[in-house]
Amino acid sequence: MLKKWCKAGVICLLLCMLIIPLGACGKKDTVRVAEVTRSLFYTPQYVAIEKGFFEDEGLKIDLKTTAGGDKTMTALLSDGADIALVGSETSIYVQSQGSKDPVINFAQLTQTDGTFLVSREKIDNFNWEMLKGSTFLGQRKGGMPQMAGEYVLKKHDIDPKTDLTLIQNIDFANIATAFASGTGDFVQLFEPTASVFEKEGKGHIVASFGTESGHLPYTVYMAKTSYLKKDKETVAKFTRALQKAQKWVQDHDAAEIAKVIQPYFEDINVETMETVINRYKEQGSFATDPILDEEEWNNLQDIMDEAGELPARVSHDKLVNTDFAEKAAK
Known part of the structure; x- marks a missing residue:
């Protein structure tokens, strides 16, 4: 009887040794x-x-x-x-x-950068000079989208403070709505809003801040x-x-x-x-x-x-x- 009990105990112990690692592997x-x-x-x-x-x-x-x-x-x-x-x-x-x-x-x-320049009117041959004298609806001051946006404007010899009217006092969540409501000639937008606006005829993607600002x-x-x-x-x-x-x-x-x-x-x-x-x-x-x-x-x-x-x-x-x-x- 003792021999059988010992044998059963060994089998039980071996099973436990197998089960425990499997359980541990399943824990995340x-x-x-x-x-x-x-x-x-x-x-x-x-x-x-x-x-x-x-x-x-x-x-x-x-x-x-x-x-x-x-x-x-x-x-x-x-x-x-x-x-x-x-x-x-x-x-x-x-x-x-x-x-x-x-x-x-x-x-x-x-x-x-993940933003795009969207114009209100369709432009077949866009160049950055077209922003001069326009009203540009940019991103929140101090954020990376705004900094990359201004960097690109300056790269194309556009002074954000003097060459255009820069609007930066609109909350991120309301920028697209403001543009759709008639504010600005150009706007800096993330996807999918930029593509949605283009599909709905509310705006047209004319340039990418991502390709312009580099890695x-x-x-x-x-x-x-x-x-x-x-x-x-x-x-x-x-x-x-x-x-x-x-x-x-x-x-x-x-x-x-x-x-x-x-x-x-x-x-x-x-x-x-x-x-x-x-x-x-x-x-x-x-x-x-x-x-x-x-x-x-x-x-x-x-x-x-x-x-x-x-x-x-x-x-x-x-x-x-x-x-x-x-x-x-x-």
Whole structure:
């Protein structure tokens, strides 16, 4: 009897040893991500979630839209989020305030500005000189869209203060409505609003601020230094999943991509989604890997400096960690 009991006990022990690892493998680490807005500009992020790339790495993503750079950064700094998806300029602003736990950029999602110049009237042969003497409805002062917009205007020898009437006192959420209501000859808009306006005859896309302003770390994943040290493996997994999504987006057409991420944009028809995704792909807005290089970082600061919004120049190695991205890219 004792012999049988011992044999049964051994079998039971072996089963437990098998079951426990399986259960452990099934457990996923939750990563709280705060995105600055919900946008087709962030297509690779939604692909990574929907295609199961994060899940394959053993991660569960708790994604929240925090509507605005200030709110997104507040969520990160107050431990309301582990990782923030927001413009790199916010990490510079935080650094200038003397943070004891610096916010570090570790993976890049978009590498150009995402806005377009939309005219009220159809223009067959557009040139930037046409903005002189016009009323231009720009983005909020101090934000990256506005800084990139002014940088492009100056690049084309247009002084935003003297060569046109620049309107910047309208909230981001109301800019499109103001233009549709008759304010301005030109407006700087994100997608899909720009394409929707074009389809409805409310405006016409005549230029891209993204192609004009060059490569820069427009939207980046960042985390506090303490999190990167404490949860190093989690950050490595997160970055690997992002790299897989970036490659998948490069290898598939807009129709396939739109189908995958449609659950995140139920109020946008698939045809418009395809137009927007294709436009962003063609102008290289989606980063092809998560590496934020020094040239892009310096271009960002040049644009901020030109706009008078750069507190002080910060070296690439101080606020950027490319270790995770470089390993993922391999």
